[in-house]
Amino acid sequence: MMLDTPKKLACPELLDLAGGRLALLGSRCRACGEVYFPASHGCTRCCATDMEPYRLGSEGTLWSWTIQGFRPKAPYNGGESEADFRPYGVGYVEMPSGVKVESRLSVADPALLAIGMPMILTLQAYRQVPGEAPVYTYAFAPA
Amino acid sequence: MDNEVAIIGVGLHPFGRTDALSGQQQGAYAVREALKDAGIEWKDVGVAYGGSQDGGNADALSNHLGLTGIPFVNVANGCATGGSALASVIAAIQSGVAEIGVAVGFDKHPRGAFNPRPKDWGLEDWYGETGLMLTTQFFALKTQRYMHEHGIGEEALVRIAQRAFRNGALTPHAWRRRELSYAEIAESMPVNLPLRKFMFCNPAEGGAALVLCSAKHARKYSAKPVIVKAAVMRTRHHGSFEVFNPGLAAQQSPAPTVMASRAAFELAGVGPQDIDVIQLQDTDSGSELIHIAENGFCEHGEQAHLLKNGDTDIHGRLPINTDGGCLANGEPVGASGLRQVIEICTQLRGQAGARQVPGTPRLGYTHVYGAPGVSAVTILQAG
Numbered sequence: 342m343m344l345d346t347p348k349k350l351a352c353p354e355l356l357d358l359a360g361g362r363l364a365l366l367g368s369r370c371r372a373c374g375e376v377y378f379p380a381s382h383g384c385t386r387c388c389a390t391d392m393e394p395y396r397l398g399s400e401g402t403l404w405s406w407t408i409q410g411f412r413p414k415a416p417y418n419g420g421e422s423e424a425d426f427r428p429y430g431v432g433y434v435e436m437p438s439g440v441k442v443e444s445r446l447s448v449a450d451p452a453l454l455a456i457g458m459p460m461i462l463t464l465q466a467y468r469q470v471p472g473e474a475p476v477y478t479y480a481f482a483p484a
Numbered sequence: 485m486d487n488e489v490a491i492i493g494v495g496l497h498p499f500g501r502t503d504a505l506s507g508q509q510q511g512a513y514a515v516r517e518a519l520k521d522a523g524i525e526w527k528d529v530g531v532a533y534g535g536s537q538d539g540g541n542a543d544a545l546s547n548h549l550g551l552t553g554i555p556f557v558n559v560a561n562g563c564a565t566g567g568s569a570l571a572s573v574i575a576a577i578q579s580g581v582a583e584i585g586v587a588v589g590f591d592k593h594p595r596g597a598f599n600p601r602p603k604d605w606g607l608e609d610w611y612g613e614t615g616l617m618l619t620t621q622f623f624a625l626k627t628q629r630y631m632h633e634h635g636i637g638e639e640a641l642v643r644i645a646q647r648a649f650r651n652g653a654l655t656p657h658a659w660r661r662r663e664l665s666y667a668e669i670a671e672s673m674p675v676n677l678p679l680r681k682f683m684f685c686n687p688a689e690g691g692a693a694l695v696l697c698s699a700k701h702a703r704k705y706s707a708k709p710v711i712v713k714a715a716v717m718r719t720r721h722h723g724s725f726e727v728f729n730p731g732l733a734a735q736q737s738p739a740p741t742v743m744a745s746r747a748a749f750e751l752a753g754v755g756p757q758d759i760d761v762i763q764l765q766d767t768d769s770g771s772e773l774i775h776i777a778e779n780g781f782c783e784h785g786e787q788a789h790l791l792k793n794g795d796t797d798i799h800g801r802l803p804i805n806t807d808g809g810c811l812a813n814g815e816p817v818g819a820s821g822l823r824q825v826i827e828i829c830t831q832l833r834g835q836a837g838a839r840q841v842p843g844t845p846r847l848g849y850t851h852v853y854g855a856p857g858v859s860a861v862t863i864l865q866a867g
Binding site for chain 1: 596597601602607609612614615616621625626628629632637673674675676677678722723730731732733734735
């Protein structure tokens with residue numbers, strides 16, 4: 342997606358906004374090529390520590406999903422009351438490198454989700470408290 | 485083996501909610517019950533290992549039991565706390581540190597789902613803040629993928645919960661003692677689909693303790709000792725699908741359960757077909773579903789048939805979670821793995837009453853799995 346207005350992000354270090362195109366950032370082991378999300382300081386596969394930044398892209402396929410049916414306790418900071426809580430989708434999205442990224446989903450209707458469906462990266466205002474700027478996190482939407 | 489270790493006493497503070505007692509008091513109660521069962525006193529114990537997640541330090545139990553100066557080691561291995569304590573006591577006895585040892589686990593969790601702090605698990609705050617760091621979510625995601633890969637329907641999840649509550653109703657010390665109908669489970673509130681309210685256990689309270697000694701001395705203390713043929717704990721490899729993981733590796737690898745199970749069977753010199761009674765980690769129906777195969781009791785995908793056929797019932801060929809497991813007993817994390825061992829000891833001694841598996845069970849099996857990717861397995865034999 343193209344970015345227009347600056348947004349308050351929960352996790353700016355996970356996102357590459359270069360050129361106004363949104364992409365997820367991870368890292369890759371220079372020794373064995375294993376790819377990580379989020380960026381890792383070491384390779385748990387080959388135990389090397391020489392890592393480089395790696396652009397994971399913005400498109401993938403849904404690898405698994407669930408619907409978060411209750412409001413999580415802290416440290417969750419969505420800010421809504423128990424009564425205002427609305428279930429949200431969560432899934433793993435398989436990226437072209439094969440890494441599966443855990444993410445909130447833009448939809449929370451089981452009828453709209455199926456393993457294998459194409460997904461695209463977006464931003465989601467997961468915290469919307471009156472009088473505050475909304476806080477965004479990365480999320481995936483059906484493509 | 486001439487250096488085998490035996491369980492000579494078991495003690496449980498029933499799981500559930502006990503507002504009047506702290507977690508440590510429930511742990512101390514369990515130790516006293518185990519000592520009574522072995523016919524010994526706390527001053528006879530030479531080494532102890534124990535732990536809890538939310539109930540404080542295990543060595544503080546000495547303040548309840550007596551300050552006898554023994555090495556008392558605190559264990560903090562999540563769901564594998566009990567299994568790790570047990571493996572450590574066995575090693576201590578085998579190496580001659582003491583003749584008699586105690587393994588104890590206890591806990592007292594607040595109501596509702598666990599809310600871990602990301603930093604404790606090497607994760608950044610955003611992971612918790614944005615609502616991704618929940619064990620229930622992980623179990624659902626893993627179950628959803630597993631059912632997709634192996635062609636298993638939601639019916640299997642309902643049957644696991646139904647059997648757990650049916651067995652719980654037969655277990656005097658269980659927390660949940662009401663049988664639930666298929667429909668009650670299948671139509672209960674979606675918590676994290678495909679998992680629903682009655683497919684999840686609840687964090688709870690309780691204590692569990694074992695007294696152990698060298699097998700060659702066991703008959704001095706117990707008419708029915710239980711020999712520990714294997715007590716193995718393993719952690720995850722790169723690529724296994726574990727809880728609290730913002731990203732999963734491109735190539736999947738076997739779960740720590742698979743590694744712990746294989747090592748335990750090898751150590752004990754037996755196979756899954758030799759086991760008469762089984763306890764598997766069932767924090768939720770999906771976890772048990774996966775664990776039946778990961779522990780080698782069937783092929784991946786065969787579970788639906790086994791469950792439908794009643795094979796995992798008390799009178800079936802693979803009796804699983806005969807006391808109702810975590811689903812009917814709740815999960816005090818520190819104590820949960822030792823409850824499983826106690827249930828197997830009770831079955832092998834033929835003292836399980838209405839839930840006793842038929843015949844004369846000789847070999848039992850216990851398995852726990854937990855964050856951040858640990859598993860502990862024991863294989864137990866009637867002495």
